[in-house]
Amino acid sequence: MPADATPNPTPTPEAGPTTGPTTGPTTGTTTGHAAAAAALAQVPSEPGAAKPDPIVIADNVKRSFGGLTAVDVEHVEIQRGVITALIGPNGAGKTTFFNLLTGFDQPDSGDWSFNGTSLRKKASHKVARLGMVRTFQLTKVLSKLTVLENMRLGATGQRGESFWAAPLKFLWGGQEDENTVRARELLARFKLDGKEKDFAGSLSGGQRKLLEMARALMVRPELVMLDEPMAGVNPALKQSLLGHVKSLREDGMTVLFVEHDMDMVRDISDWVIVMAQGKVIAEGTPDSIMADERVIDAYLGAHHDVDITEMEREIEQEHLEYGDPMGDSAHQPREEEK
């Protein structure tokens, strides 16, 4: 597996604080992820393809706003223990689909399950407790809490969150300290350790994205759903975050993320699902998706694998060669940029 051989930027205590063993549920002799990814190789590249070990299965999930059908997913499965990317043009229904899956919005019809438990009509907090945690495209940090308090809030099973235990610090102080240690480790991973005491509202846009992602991990999710996690994060940090997301996978976590940055999708995802106008129009490994006609038409655009300045140079070249004064017929809009 050449993709996994890339060195992890921060190889230190990843395995330590996280709960599960480093091997996922589908353990063979290799790591959980390698086995799961290998299993994906057998899956046909077609919309609604059945996976060998799905963690989420959705059927006929429909949601319309007035006359507009925002989501109309016939059948989709998310493989356990791998990183799945959900891509598609603006307004394709990706965020709405996230909202539906996690109970933040109610569908007109449809059913879906997580680990075999049906989540239809499950309240959003129960979905999170089952181990399916999401972040928001428009970040939701708690501005008037400090960064560290934001993190602590994420921890589950806190004794001090019950009314009767709350005034008695000796009942929850120890647990709070443990949570704080873990929160600091995560903050360090996300390069927010210097900001611990600041109000979250004072963070920059990109830092808020990072905080939200780190906070979601405090819940110790089995499946983490990230809505455009890298939007507004600078390239250097993006690189190291990619490493972190991969390390989540090594720890047996399943990741589903929405992203418009195709380099990132190509780099870390094992599987790609493409939505357009509410429907799943294609599925497959990153390479097969990038080559798929429909995906190029609906989303990527003809020049998707060309650097933008390079593309402009090419177009200029064409003008020179053919002496076409206007020549903008060759200039396709790049939809992949936000």
Place this chain on the structure above:
Amino acid sequence: MDIISSALHDAFSPFALSFVLAAIGLNVHFGYTGLLNFGQAAFCAVGAYAMGVSVASFDLPLIVGIFFGLVASALLALVLGVPTLRLRADYLAIATIAAAEIARLVFSTSFKEYFNARDGVSGFTRGFRDINPLPDFNGQFLTFSRNDWWVMTVGWVLVALTCIFLWLLMRSPWGRVLRSIREDEEAVRSLGKNVYSYKMQALVLGGVIGAFGGFIGGLGLASVQPDSFNTDFTFIAFTMLILGGAARILGPVVGAVLFWGVLSGVGSTLARLSSGDNPIIPPDLMGSDQVSNVRFMLAGLALMLLMIYRPQGIFGDRKEIALDAR
């Protein structure tokens, strides 16, 4: 001198105490959890009436009356919360305004054999006064009757205990969830917390603290009357909370004391200036009979200035307010 002493007298009186407790309850609702309860008067009234009627009409011991008062206010919180707390914040606001008016009308027009219409309930203070160990208070320039002095002692001890309890609660993970709900409910839900249940707990807690305000007010005046629980009651309590600083433990306490102190001080100053044969304020501008209205106008003006120049209140944190602008 007597202006200051009467201001101090009013600021710590049993009447002010009922507002202190009502405002502390509102602080739990609005300051910490972001719940818009515009009917705190209803919680105080229901508590006070349940206590008063239990003792006056049914001859139950005071402590049982207090117990019923607490149960009644908790039930009111449940009745108001169950249908509205899943909805947007404004629904609770509307429901609580309505509940406060309904409660006041019921107390002033229905079940007259128990509630005695506008005269209200009285004759329930015996059990409380019998255990009064204190003499009259005759200080340097403050005097309180034995009864007032006893109500004040109990009341201020109660305020202190409530503040300590809230301080313990609000620094805990439980308090953290409340403060987070005030910021963004959905974020809290996405982390697996049952927001509805926490909001309900906050509504009950703040309502029960409000009921204590009703008890103290009732015991102080030796009667419980419907008109003391009109909508002004809630809005004055809100004013005190914002004056002192919301989401600060001592905010509502200091706000309430200051509010009554200043209101009473301004009132007696104006009265002094506008009375006599040759008043300093010309009678055409303000007669001495208009003092009590004018002082509320001045209070409103002061509140506006406060909101402009110190929107976080006396105890608030400027940095927090600045975040709202981002």
